[in-house]
Amino acid sequence: MHRATDAELVFRCLEGDTDTYAILVRRYQAAVHATAYYYAGRYGASEDIAQEAFWNAYRSLAHLKEPEKFGVWLKGVTTRTAANWLRRNVPRIMSETPLPQRRMVSIEDARQGPSGKLEGKELGERVQRAIDSLPERYRLPVILRYLQELSYEEISRFTGESRDEIRGILHRAGRQLRDVLVRSESSEGDARWHRVHK
Amino acid sequence: MASCTQVDSLVQAYVDGELRDSERAILEQHLSDCAACRKVLREHRATAALMFEALAPHQLSGDLTPAVLSHLPHMDHVQSLAQEATWRIKNPRRATLVFRALVPALAPMLLFVLGFAIYMAWPEAESAGRVVGMVVHRDGGVLRSHDDSTLRHAVALESRVTPDERFETDRDSTLMINLAGPSQVKVDHNTRVKIVDTRAVNVEAGRVWLNVCKAREKFRVTTPLADIIVFGTQFAVDVNGNRTVVTVSEGEVTVEQGERFAVLHAGEELEVRPQAEPFTVREVPVAKVMAWTRRVQPDAVAQRRFETEIPSPASKVVRAYQVYRLDAGGRAVEAITLSWDAGPVGDRAGYDIYVFDDRMRPLVREHVSASVFNDPARSEYKLVLMPDGEPITNAGVLNIRTVPDFTEGRRETSFREIATHIY
Numbered sequence: 001m002h003r004a005t006d007a008e009l010v011f012r013c014l015e016g017d018t019d020t021y022a023i024l025v026r027r028y029q030a031a032v033h034a035t036a037y038y039y040a041g042r043y044g045a046s047e048d049i050a051q052e053a054f055w056n057a058y059r060s061l062a063h064l065k066e067p068e069k070f071g072v073w074l075k076g077v078t079t080r081t082a083a084n085w086l087r088r089n090v091p092r093i094m095s096e097t098p099l100p101q102r103r104m105v106s107i108e109d110a111r112q113g114p115s116g117k118l119e120g121k122e123l124g125e126r127v128q129r130a131i132d133s134l135p136e137r138y139r140l141p142v143i144l145r146y147l148q149e150l151s152y153e154e155i156s157r158f159t160g161e162s163r164d165e166i167r168g169i170l171h172r173a174g175r176q177l178r179d180v181l182v183r184s185e186s187s188e189g190d191a192r193w194h195r196v197h198k
Numbered sequence: 199m200a201s202c203t204q205v206d207s208l209v210q211a212y213v214d215g216e217l218r219d220s221e222r223a224i225l226e227q228h229l230s231d232c233a234a235c236r237k238v239l240r241e242h243r244a245t246a247a248l249m250f251e252a253l254a255p256h257q258l259s260g261d262l263t264p265a266v267l268s269h270l271p272h273m274d275h276v277q278s279l280a281q282e283a284t285w286r287i288k289n290p291r292r293a294t295l296v297f298r299a300l301v302p303a304l305a306p307m308l309l310f311v312l313g314f315a316i317y318m319a320w321p322e323a324e325s326a327g328r329v330v331g332m333v334v335h336r337d338g339g340v341l342r343s344h345d346d347s348t349l350r351h352a353v354a355l356e357s358r359v360t361p362d363e364r365f366e367t368d369r370d371s372t373l374m375i376n377l378a379g380p381s382q383v384k385v386d387h388n389t390r391v392k393i394v395d396t397r398a399v400n401v402e403a404g405r406v407w408l409n410v411c412k413a414r415e416k417f418r419v420t421t422p423l424a425d426i427i428v429f430g431t432q433f434a435v436d437v438n439g440n441r442t443v444v445t446v447s448e449g450e451v452t453v454e455q456g457e458r459f460a461v462l463h464a465g466e467e468l469e470v471r472p473q474a475e476p477f478t479v480r481e482v483p484v485a486k487v488m489a490w491t492r493r494v495q496p497d498a499v500a501q502r503r504f505e506t507e508i509p510s511p512a513s514k515v516v517r518a519y520q521v522y523r524l525d526a527g528g529r530a531v532e533a534i535t536l537s538w539d540a541g542p543v544g545d546r547a548g549y550d551i552y553v554f555d556d557r558m559r560p561l562v563r564e565h566v567s568a569s570v571f572n573d574p575a576r577s578e579y580k581l582v583l584m585p586d587g588e589p590i591t592n593a594g595v596l597n598i599r600t601v602p603d604f605t606e607g608r609r610e611t612s613f614r615e616i617a618t619h620i621y
Contacts (some may be wrong), residue, residue: 003332003358003507018270025263033258041256050258054266061273127252145214146249147257151499152216153356167211174210178245 007067014061025054028071030148031158032078038143039082049085053078072160130180138173141166200228205235213242215498219337330396331359331377332504334496335384338371345392356500358508364392367404372494376504379411384494394420407434407491411510415604424455424470427550427601429519433462434488442470447484452552453477459552459563519601522616526596530589533619534598537578538571538611546571546609547602551581556595568606580619 004012004023012020029050036049057077064073131139141159144150152170156163205228211217212225229236333353340353343364353365359375365385367373373385378396385391389404397417399408410417412430419426419435423442426435431449435442444453445467453460453468460468460477467482496504524534536551548568553561562583570579583590590596596618602610 003329003356003503014273018267021270022263022267025266026261029262030258033262037256046256047258047262051262051266054262055269055271058266059271059273123248123252124255127249142249143253146246147253149250152211152214153499167216170214171207171210174213174242174245177249178241181248182241182244 005068006070010061010064010067010070013058021054021058024070028074028158029054030150031071031144031154032074034144034147034150035075035078035140035158036082037147038140039079040086043086043089045085045089049082050078052085053081056081069160071157075158075160126181130177133180134173134176138169138176141169142173142177145170200224202228202232202235205229205232206238209235209239209242212239213246219493219495328361329358329378329508330361330393331375331383332500332508333357333359333373334376334500334504335372335374335494337373337494339368340371340373340385341366355497356503359393361395362392364390364402366390374494374496376496376501376508378508378510379413380504380508380510381411381417382409382496383407384491386490386494401435401437403437405434405436405490407488407494408432414602416601421470423472424453427452427454434491440472444468444470445482445484445487447488454563457563459560461554461558461560519599520613522598522600522613524596524598524616524618526590526594526618526620528594529620530591531583531596531618531620532589533580533582534596535578535580535615535617535619536566536600536613537615537617538613540574540577543572543574545607546611547604547607549611550601550603552599552601553581553583554597554599555590556597558597561590561596565603568603571611572607 006024006027009020009024013024032053033046033050036053037046040046040049053074057074060077064070066073131142134142141155141161144155144158150158152163152166155161156166159166161169205225208217208221208225212222217225229239333355336353336355341350342353343350343366345362345364350366353373359377365373365375367385367387367389369387372387375383375385375393377383377393381396383391383393383399384407386405386407389406390402391404391406392400392402394400397410397413397415398420399406399418400420402422406419408417408419408428409432410428410430417428419428421435421437421442423437423440424444426433426444428449428451431446431451433444433446433448433451435444444451444462446462446464448464451462453462453470455470455477458477460479462468462479465481465484466479467484467487468477468479470477534553546568548571549566551564551566553563555561562581564581566579566581570576598616600613
């Protein structure tokens with residue numbers, strides 16, 4: 001018994017050992033679910049999409065060209081699955097219940113809102129606005145980190161960015177979230193002119 | 199001292215528990231002196247707490263595996279391969295003819311390149327063979343190699359360890375390996391250690407610390423000068439030039455050099471030298487001797503991965519060795535006889551027999567080969583106790599410890615009787 005690499009597990013699946021797929025599912029379910037949440041969390045469909053993503057991945061496993069990059073490939077499969085799900089379901093959902101549209105929120109928008117102790121739904125909305133105000137590239141790593149507590153290494157394996165890049169992204173995102181969520185009432189905050197370093 | 203700007207770039211990774219030890223030390227040093235940065239740290243912590251709190255209700259609620267596996271679709275690769283084959287049959291001339299003409303020349307080149315690439319990439323995919331452990335801490339450059347190759351490769355965190363792998367640290371690097379069991383091996387600077395198996399380690403030079411889990415099978419640490427035998431305990435080994443020092447912080451450790459042996463307990467240390475100087479066990483401040491081990495701590499993620507990926511067998515701790523007390527009645531004893539019931543033979547283990555006096559001072563050690571116990575005609579073994587050519591006279595009680603050696607066989611022998619032979 002040892003920690004098999006993703007590539008080994010993929011090969012074993014391709015050889016017909018379906019039980020091996022369970023190891024890959026367990027290894028990546030937190031990341032896949034968080035990605036599904038990122039795209040469709042507000043529709044409460046994250047788990048359905050995550051399941052579907054794993055089925056899609058299994059079906060097309062033979063097309064995976066670099067088995068050692070299974071995580072990155074799986075992220076792509078999850079994104080496509082979520083997009084398809086949204087295309088299929090959102091018009092229907094929208095016609096049934098009006099939902100608040102997600103939009104790009106500026107830092108200024110995100111700063112507004114009550115300070116002090118936030119509870120439940122209010123906190124959720126405020127944090128959601130704060131995440132939406134982040135640059136696109138930061139959002140998924142932030143969700144992977146704070147929704148599922150993935151380590152930098154695990155995030156890196158899934159997004160394809162290096163561990164150092166993830167560290168940089170979460171550092172910059174952390175500063176911006178701090179400015180928005182914790183320092184929003186203080187006057188010396190520099191978030192308005194916050195520089196986003198590459 | 200690090201500047202506030204430098205420190206600022208470390209704070210988030212610190213909150214996330216992702217800093218390297220050296221960076222953490224720099225940051226903590228700075229924080230102890232800088233109120234402004236402490237405030238920044240508090241804010242980052244508060245932010246992280248808010249984020250976790252707000253997202254917690256949306257976490258994955260259970261394991262998706264059963265649902266995914268119960269409706270696993272068909273993989274479409276068989277179909278796609280069949281389609282490709284059909285396409286090729288239907289379009290025999292479509293393949294590029296120029297390329298075809300080059301195949302005889304290209305194929306050997308391609309094979310060579312592939313072979314070379316596989317050869318170079320091999321150590322990272324070190325999955326070949328049985329896995330006995332995982333690297334759970336690595337600070338600085340550490341090299342690994344196998345006996346059958348002169349190539350040495352860099353060690354990565356979370357890489358798996360296969361039997362007979364040698365690890366070398368330099369003057370700045372440290373390493374920690376968890377072995378299935380689980381047992382832990384911490385490796386200090388300038389150390390060369392070979393992981394023979396889950397319960398055998400060879401310290402060739404330098405300092406290691408071991409926390410050995412209890413098991414039926416003994417754990418053997420081999421050094422150039424002495425062998426160290428334990429069952430479940432914590433101890434450190436320092437191999438330096440012509441001496442080996444064994445320090446015990448928990449449990450009991452047997453050190454053997456040729457015929458001689460000593461048993462150490464917590465707080466004791468033994469220095470073994472090549473010449474036949476008498477073994478002297480001394481008491482030492484263990485915490486001080488082992489201070490270096492505090493620098494070497496497992497990475498939390500690697501530790502978790504080790505626990506899930508390299509499960510240890512359910513700990514069924516049956517003490518493997520037996521201790522017998524023989525009353526010699528103050529008489530001179532020249533030998534003891536171990537007898538057992540003749541039973542099914544084959545696959546029986548050998549035994550190491552240790553004889554101590556009434557105060558557990560070592561007297562004689564002897565290895566009895568498995569062939570003795572696997573001989574259907576035999577049911578006893580005589581062990582001569584003449585350590586200095588003289589019978590043992592000063593012992594009122596003899597303590598006999600029998601330790602199975604599972605290298606030659608797996609089955610233990612139960613001793614019916616151990617008797618003394620009076621001189």
